[in-house]
Amino acid sequence: MGEPHFFEPIAEHLGAAYLRYSFTKGTAQEVSFLVDALDLTPGMRLLDVGCGPGRHAWALGSLGIEVVGIDISERFVALAREGAPPGTSFVCGDAREMAWDGEFDAAISLCQGAFGLVPGEDADVLTRLVSALRPGGRAAVSAFSAYFQVRWLGDGDTFDADAGVNHERTLVRDEEGVEADFDLWTTVFTPRELRLLATAAGASVEHLWSVAPGEYGRNPPDIEHPEWLAILRRGQQPS
Helix, strand or coil, X not given: CCCCCCHHHHHHHHHHHHHHCHHHCCHHHHHHHHHHHXXXXXXXXEEEECCCCCHHHHHHHCCCCEEEEEECCHHHHHHXXXXXXXXXXXXXXXXXXXXXXXXXXXXXXCCCCCCCCCCCCHHHHHHHHHHHEEEEEEEEEEEXXXXXXXXXXXXXXXXXXXXXXXXXEEEEECCCCCEEEEEEEEEEECHHHHHHHHHHHCEEEEEEEEEECCECCCCCCCCCCCEEEEEEEECCCCC
């Protein structure tokens, strides 16, 4: 996979401490909302892109959905495999290089697990994700809001207005509480950009809502919420 992605050492340091962060506490609410938004039912196959330690995959797998999770971090994949429910599996890989083609009924990429963490190459992630869906399959993709990011730019953050990428120096604690500083680059988006990217990837945007972690809802786009949640649908193949 070439040079390590900048997120890999962050994940290696975090380990299971990732699940202590407040943004991970809303998994049950998010999954309940996504089951309805994506019309998920037991027996479906779902791809979790940028699955991290597997919190969404585990919750969906416990509902009888067959989940395959992929993440670039070997540490996160190892954690996800520990005690995973039956029918749930995980692979270590780069979302930009996924080769699945029409194998999944649905897909998710949440909390900047992959989409949004590869500045300049986010379109590649989205194209690979859409290609993994069967024709007509749906995906839920979250992304940071450019409006919110610029409005609430953090102290010490550097925002590249040309690329739409925010750089921050972030303090991360591992399982023992040991602190380390890391650089984090995150792409932010407008609704128009997400729709254009989806179209280029072969999908349509069925819905686009403003949300916050653990507070997924059907809110129209605004400048008050930190994230977008886009519900995509892969186009039908010509007959």
